[in-house]
Every structure is written in C-alpha cells, then in structure tokens.
Amino acid sequence: MPTLLLLEAMGNTGEYVLDAARDLGVEVIVVTHEDVFEEWYSPTLQAKIRNHAKLVFTDFSDSEGALRQLAELARAEHVDGVVACWEFLTPLVARLTADLGLPGNDPSRALSCRNKRIMARAFTEHGIPAPLTLAARTVEEAFARVEAAGLTYPIVVKPSEQSGSWGVSVVRSDEELATAFALAQSHLFQMPHGIPLDAHVVVQEYVGGVEFSIETVVADGVATPLVPYDKFTTDGAKRAEFGHTVPAELEDASVRILQEAAVAAARALGITDGVAHTELKLLPDGTTRIIELGARLPGDHVVALMRQARGIDEAKVYVQIALGLAPDLTPTADTAAGIRFLVPPRGGVLRSVSGIGESAAVARSSLTVRPGGQVRAPGDNDARVGYVIVHADTAAEVNRAAAEAIANVTIEVD
Ligand SMILES: Nc1ncnc2c1ncn2[C@@H]1O[C@H](COP(=O)(O)OP(=O)(O)O)[C@@H](O)[C@H]1O
Ligand SMILES: [Mg+2]
Known part of the structure; x- marks a missing residue:
C-alpha cells in the first residue's frame, strides 16, 4: 500500500484529498500542529483522520526543523509522495520531495508560486503577461517607485504572501494607497501556524x-x-x-x-x-x-x-x-456546477440565515457560521457565513439558478 504524507489537512481541500487517497487505497499520514488540530479542525475532519489516517504533529513556523523532522519520518515510514492542502506549505513540499527523490516541483523556484513579489519577477523573466508590479518595504518607498514607474490610479496594493483576498485593496488616491499599504503590512505571520511572512508590500498596475x-x-x-x-x-x-x-x-x-x-x-x-x-x-x-x-x-x-x-x-x-x-x-x-457564498450585509453578530435550499437546483448548502457567531463586514473571503452549490446542464442555467437561490436567502445581523 503506497503511503502519502499530507501536510496540513485543514481548509476545504483536506477532506477531498483524504477521500481520494482512501479510494485509491493509499495510506495517509497527516501532519499538522497539535493546537491547530485541536482548535481548528472540524469534529468530522478529526474523526476522518483518526479513523483513516495516521497523525503526526510538527511546528511549521520552524521550517528548517519541520523539514528535518518530516524527511526523517518520510524515510522511516517509506513515504511514496508528499502533498499539502495549505498553500503556505507548498515550498516545504518542494524541498521535501527534492530531498526524498519523490515527484515534486523545483524547490529553488517554489517560493515564486507563493510570494507575489517573487512571482512577478519570475513572470517578467519568462515573458509571462502579468500586471506591472513593484514592491516596497515602506510607504515612502512605494510612492517613489509608483512615481518612477509612471503608475496611475487605480492601483492595487496587496501583501506579498497572503491569500483569500486578505489585505488586497484597489486604491484611487495617495491617501487610500497609504492606508492600504499599512493594512497589507499589518499581519506578518500566517495564522494559525505562525509562519513568518515577507514584509514587502506589492503595488500593481490595475488590470x-x-x-x-x-x-x-x-x-x-x-x-x-x-x-x-x-x-x-x-x-x-x-x-x-x-x-x-x-x-x-x-x-x-x-x-x-x-x-x-x-x-x-x-x-x-x-x-x-x-x-x-x-x-x-x-x-x-x-x-x-x-x-x-x-x-x-x-x-x-x-x-x-x-x-x-x-x-x-x-x-x-x-x-x-x-x-x-x-x-x-x-x-x-x-455539465456545469457553481458555488455562491453567503455574505452578511454588514459585520456584527449573526442572528439568522433563512431561505437556503428553497431553489430546486441547489445540490448542497452549508452554514459555516452558527447564529450567535461573530461575522465580519464584507471585504475579504472571511466574511462568508455559508454557501450554496448548484448543478445544471449548462453554465447559463447554473448562473440563473444560483442568482435565484441567493435572492431567496435572508441574512440577519445584530
Ligand atoms: N493587478 C490587479 N488588477 C486587477 N485586479 C486585481 C489585481 N490584483 C488582484 N486583483 C483582484 O483582487 C483579487 C485578489 O487578489 P489576489 O492577488 O488573487 O490575492 P489573494 O492571494 O489574496 O487571492 C483578485 O482575484 C482580483 O480580482
Ligand atoms: Mg487570488
């Protein structure tokens, strides 16, 4: 039976990978941090891992230590492949697979798939069409670079290494740029693992x-x-x-x-x-x-x-x-399938969500925040309170049915 090392099963692809591995008859070793497993994993995912996989704890905030520990573990357990379900760990996967002689990506370029500042440099070097991109450590540096490059508003400001639209702003004035810059630089550790992030802020041409x-x-x-x-x-x-x-x-x-x-x-x-x-x-x-x-x-x-x-x-x-x-x-x-997220009209305490699933095309729906839970104002992907998944024969039908399903939903916030 082949053995797969799965770095961080949290996030919504973890369950899909665990199911796929089980269907393929693959043994899985899930690696995460003990606190993350206890506090962030859903009870369903915890049970799935306890029943169908081995569980190993590490500290991903110490990437060198994790690399040593996991390479040793992989050799001892005769691991045949390494995957990650958390984007921040893809450079570690590349280093591990290279170390172990397993299929994987070039570790010397793996950061370019993760860090938007390094990604932009690689796109320029290889002639890949991408927005003109500058990077700066301070807001003064950002203004100087914007002027030197002749960039005009609107301009996009984003952290080098976040995800989920977190800290991404489209700005239209110097004031907005300064505010967006500070926001993009305000969280320099990736949670929940505490992985240190690049402090450069990326400033881009709006496309x-x-x-x-x-x-x-x-x-x-x-x-x-x-x-x-x-x-x-x-x-x-x-x-x-x-x-x-x-x-x-x-x-x-x-x-x-x-x-x-x-x-x-x-x-x-x-x-x-x-x-x-x-x-x-x-x-x-x-x-x-x-x-x-x-x-x-x-x-x-x-x-x-x-x-x-x-x-x-x-x-x-x-x-x-x-x-x-x-x-x-x-x-x-x-055929076609679509997902639409349920987003509250403003931040606050979620009172109720009603009307989900009243449309016939809705194949699945889920509430990801319970009534009484705190919800964020619409802005980034963290504001979602749930979703609906719609199936139909064509994309046009999916889009029509999804619009109808969303129109039926009422989200009340106190
Ligand atoms: N240079 C750009 N021009 C126009 N829209 C952009 C640009 N950069 C980002 N966006 C918009 O912001 C969204 C989030 O930015 P993205 O770079 O994908 O960050 P994240 O890694 O958080 O998803 C994009 O999907 C896109 O809609
Ligand atoms: Mg994105």
Missing part, C-alpha cells in the same frame, strides 16, 4: 477585463490545462470572491488563450509535478494577464464543482501525481 480561474495538471513535466471557470468578485476597493461557475461560457478561441497562458505561467514558476491554480484576466483585446498562481488545489469547493461538471477529480489527480502514477484526466461528464 481591467474579466477574471477567470483555471486548473493546470502537470505530470512529469507535461502540462494539461482543465476548463477555465468563472471567478466572481466584488468590484469595489475590496475584491472578495463571491462565487465560481465551472465551466465559464467562453468561445473556443478564448479558452485556448487562457489555457496557453496558464500552462506558460506554470512552466515559468517551475511546476513539473503537481497541480496549479491560476487566476487570470481576459481583456477586451483578447490578451490575458496572470493575477496569481498557486502550486495547490483550488479552494472554495471547486474540486467538487469540477468533479460534478467534468467528472475529473483534481484531488485524486494531485494524489496520483505525488505518487508518480498517471493521473485520470479524461472527462466523463459535460
């Missing part, structure tokens, strides 16, 4: 157009892009994701442009064995700009949407590639 995501599967250096899908975000100063629809309704020529850009970006960032989640914009002139790429599975239950819409299980594919097996990439379905 218009329409945004999409695309998954790219790379096995032994051969890249296969999946279908591009819609990524819906709010359009003000904050860009929270409010939904995804798989696939996007696009002409073949646009699909090809997005797929070629995603494959080129994955190559530029040293992805040879694994999955890449790419976010990119399609401009009216038919060109693209890559917003970011992570060497990870997509979040937001896109694994379930892709499985439903196309019959491709990206979690299974990720496990197969990590173990050096040929990935199952043949689509077995040609």
Whole structure:
C-alpha cells in the first residue's frame, strides 16, 4: 500500500484529498500542529483522520526543523509522495520531495508560486503577461517607485504572501494607497501556524477585463490545462470572491488563450509535478494577464464543482501525481456546477440565515457560521457565513439558478 504524507489537512481541500487517497487505497499520514488540530479542525475532519489516517504533529513556523523532522519520518515510514492542502506549505513540499527523490516541483523556484513579489519577477523573466508590479518595504518607498514607474490610479496594493483576498485593496488616491499599504503590512505571520511572512508590500498596475480561474495538471513535466471557470468578485476597493461557475461560457478561441497562458505561467514558476491554480484576466483585446498562481488545489469547493461538471477529480489527480502514477484526466461528464457564498450585509453578530435550499437546483448548502457567531463586514473571503452549490446542464442555467437561490436567502445581523 503506497503511503502519502499530507501536510496540513485543514481548509476545504483536506477532506477531498483524504477521500481520494482512501479510494485509491493509499495510506495517509497527516501532519499538522497539535493546537491547530485541536482548535481548528472540524469534529468530522478529526474523526476522518483518526479513523483513516495516521497523525503526526510538527511546528511549521520552524521550517528548517519541520523539514528535518518530516524527511526523517518520510524515510522511516517509506513515504511514496508528499502533498499539502495549505498553500503556505507548498515550498516545504518542494524541498521535501527534492530531498526524498519523490515527484515534486523545483524547490529553488517554489517560493515564486507563493510570494507575489517573487512571482512577478519570475513572470517578467519568462515573458509571462502579468500586471506591472513593484514592491516596497515602506510607504515612502512605494510612492517613489509608483512615481518612477509612471503608475496611475487605480492601483492595487496587496501583501506579498497572503491569500483569500486578505489585505488586497484597489486604491484611487495617495491617501487610500497609504492606508492600504499599512493594512497589507499589518499581519506578518500566517495564522494559525505562525509562519513568518515577507514584509514587502506589492503595488500593481490595475488590470481591467474579466477574471477567470483555471486548473493546470502537470505530470512529469507535461502540462494539461482543465476548463477555465468563472471567478466572481466584488468590484469595489475590496475584491472578495463571491462565487465560481465551472465551466465559464467562453468561445473556443478564448479558452485556448487562457489555457496557453496558464500552462506558460506554470512552466515559468517551475511546476513539473503537481497541480496549479491560476487566476487570470481576459481583456477586451483578447490578451490575458496572470493575477496569481498557486502550486495547490483550488479552494472554495471547486474540486467538487469540477468533479460534478467534468467528472475529473483534481484531488485524486494531485494524489496520483505525488505518487508518480498517471493521473485520470479524461472527462466523463459535460455539465456545469457553481458555488455562491453567503455574505452578511454588514459585520456584527449573526442572528439568522433563512431561505437556503428553497431553489430546486441547489445540490448542497452549508452554514459555516452558527447564529450567535461573530461575522465580519464584507471585504475579504472571511466574511462568508455559508454557501450554496448548484448543478445544471449548462453554465447559463447554473448562473440563473444560483442568482435565484441567493435572492431567496435572508441574512440577519445584530
Ligand atoms: N493587478 C490587479 N488588477 C486587477 N485586479 C486585481 C489585481 N490584483 C488582484 N486583483 C483582484 O483582487 C483579487 C485578489 O487578489 P489576489 O492577488 O488573487 O490575492 P489573494 O492571494 O489574496 O487571492 C483578485 O482575484 C482580483 O480580482
Ligand atoms: Mg487570488
């Protein structure tokens, strides 16, 4: 029985990877921090791991110590592959797999898939179309660089190393830039593991157009892009994701442009064995700009949407590639699926959520905050209180049914 080391099963891809490994007859060793396991894992996930996996504790805030401990463990347990379900750990996966001689990405370039400042440099070096990007340690430095580069408002300000739209702002004045800069630099440890983060703030040209995501599967250096899908975000100063629809309704020529850009970006960032989640914009002139790429599975239950819409299980594919097996990439379905997040009108204490599931197309729904729980004002992805997943034959039907389902929901906040 092959053995898989899974670094951090928290986040919504952990369960998908555990299920895929079980279906493939793979033994899993889950690695996390003891406090994170006790305080952050849902009871369902804790039970799944206790019943079907081994559990090992480490301290990811000490990456050198974790690397030593896990390399030793992997050798003792004859581990055949390493994956992560937490984007911050993808550089550690690359170092571990290189150390152990297992399938994985180039460790010397792994940080470019995680750190937006380093990513931008790699995109420039490889001629990948991306927004003009500057980086600064202080706000004074940011203003000087913006002026020297001739960047004009609107401008995007973001932390080098966060995720979930946290600290990302679209700014339109010097005052807004200064405020956004301070916000982007205000959390320099990744929670809950306390991993130290790059203090540089990234300042970017704002790219218009329409945004999409695309998954790219790379096995032994051969890249296969999946279908591009819609990524819906709010359009003000904050860009929270409010939904995804798989696939996007696009002409073949646009699909090809997005797929070629995603494959080129994955190559530029040293992805040879694994999955890449790419976010990119399609401009009216038919060109693209890559917003970011992570060497990870997509979040937001896109694994379930892709499985439903196309019959491709990206979690299974990720496990197969990590173990050096040929990935199952043949689509077995040609339908559509979408997710929409429930976001409160403002921050406060959640009183009630009603009306979920009254639409026939809703396949699944979940409340992720219980009544009485604290909710954040809309802004980043942490403001969500739940979601609905919709299935239908086409993307247009999914979008229509999702709009109807969301319109039926009332969220009350005190
Ligand atoms: N340069 C940009 N131009 C236009 N929109 C952007 C730009 N950078 C980020 N955004 C918007 O903000 C969202 C979050 O930014 P992103 O770089 O993906 O950060 P995160 O890692 O937190 O997801 C993007 O999905 C996109 O909608
Ligand atoms: Mg993003």
